Amino acid sequence: MSQLKPPVGPDDHTQGPIDAAIVLVEYGDFECPYCGEAYPELKAVQKAMGDSLCFAFRNFPLSNAHPHAERAAEFAEAAATIDRFWEMHDLLYENQQALDDRSLVGYATQLGFNKTLIESALSGEFATRVRRAFTSGVRSGVNGTPSLFVNGRRYDGPRDADSLIDLFKRMG
Amino acid sequence: MSDLPPSATVGQAAPDFTLESTPGKKMSLSELRGHPVVLVFYPADWSPVCGDQVALYNEMLPVFGDHDAQIVGISVDSVWCHAAFANDRKLHFPLLADFEPKGEVARRYDVYEAAGGTAERALFVIDADGIVRWRYVSPIDVNPGADGILEALENLPRHRSGS
Numbered sequence: 051m052s053q054l055k056p057p058v059g060p061d062d063h064t065q066g067p068i069d070a071a072i073v074l075v076e077y078g079d080f081e082c083p084y085c086g087e088a089y090p091e092l093k094a095v096q097k098a099m100g101d102s103l104c105f106a107f108r109n110f111p112l113s114n115a116h117p118h119a120e121r122a123a124e125f126a127e128a129a130a131t132i133d134r135f136w137e138m139h140d141l142l143y144e145n146q147q148a149l150d151d152r153s154l155v156g157y158a159t160q161l162g163f164n165k166t167l168i169e170s171a172l173s174g175e176f177a178t179r180v181r182r183a184f185t186s187g188v189r190s191g192v193n194g195t196p197s198l199f200v201n202g203r204r205y206d207g208p209r210d211a212d213s214l215i216d217l218f219k220r221m222g
Numbered sequence: 223m224s225d226l227p228p229s230a231t232v233g234q235a236a237p238d239f240t241l242e243s244t245p246g247k248k249m250s251l252s253e254l255r256g257h258p259v260v261l262v263f264y265p266a267d268w269s270p271v272c273g274d275q276v277a278l279y280n281e282m283l284p285v286f287g288d289h290d291a292q293i294v295g296i297s298v299d300s301v302w303c304h305a306a307f308a309n310d311r312k313l314h315f316p317l318l319a320d321f322e323p324k325g326e327v328a329r330r331y332d333v334y335e336a337a338g339g340t341a342e343r344a345l346f347v348i349d350a351d352g353i354v355r356w357r358y359v360s361p362i363d364v365n366p367g368a369d370g371i372l373e374a375l376e377n378l379p380r381h382r383s384g385s
Contacts, residue, residue, distance in 0.1 A: 052367065112277050112281050113281065114280050114281060114312045115277050115311065185285065188369060188372060190369065191368075193274060193366065193368075194274035
């Protein structure tokens with residue numbers, strides 16, 4: 051039970067070699083405070099593990115609980131089309147308290163979105179991509195955010211950097 | 223009625239019940255006949271794990287809708303507690319109060335946790351004809367997610383409404 055579906059592939063937003071020994075997937079919501087807490091921890095894990103880790107992020111916005119989460123996720127998907135997904139991901143987590151449309155347009159402009167792309171992102175053109183990620187999460191057994199998967203299995207242990215690094219070093 | 227509990231086992235008719243959904247308004251399982259029903263027993267409003275669990279199901283309403291399924295939550299909390307909880311979490315599905323006699327419906331479904339005095343964290347998928355097709359009881363502190371529910375809904379025989 052709780053097996054990642056589908057496995058990480060070329061359609062995913064990844065950092066690190068896709069065939070790394072350890073593949074860590076986060077289902078996250080940009081407005082979720084627990085995801086915000088996990089953000090610097092996961093950065094530290096990536097830094098410590100280097101090329102032995104592949105990190106992938108999939109959108110899982112809880113839009114009833116977090117009014118800006120869906121639109122923020124759509125902007126991240128829009129950023130991916132100009133190869134700026136991770137810059138947007140980082141900006142959103144570093145500015146979790148400012149995710150209204152105006153702020154999102156500000157980050158988009160900063161990352162070089164043109165007017166057409168901003169309009170597409172605001173008009174819901176990327177909603178399908180977000181929905182697809184969300185549905186894959188539900189099928190994989192995501193039960194809240196953030197949900198982590200390590201080499202395809204849901205990981206329910208502690209999410210601080212030290213615990214994860216320790217686990218990954220033992221696995222590697 | 224506790225003399226002969228029609229236990230909610232897979233392949234058997236789901237025991238019918240009538241409970242309050244909002245102050246003054248009652249809902250019966252039999253009203254939902256014709257649609258698959260996802261019945262979610264959970265220990266308590268407001269507790270952190272339940273919060274995540276109901277938030278997840280709330281987001282999934284369009285997915286349940288694709289299966290023409292109705293999701294219903296049940297706990298031993300009162301209607302007033304449910305009303306405050308649903309309002310706070312912006313929930314768009316009914317929460318039923320298994321409040322008086324306390325936990326009676328949970329007992330009939332064999333998912334009452336007497337020591338804590340609450341329902342267990344249990345999921346049932348009932349088909350359009352009112353037959354239990356899937357049940358799952360999660361450890362009380364583990365949010366079971368929705369992958370099992372989705373799989374159970376997908377495995378339901380396609381229901382064709384006759385009328």
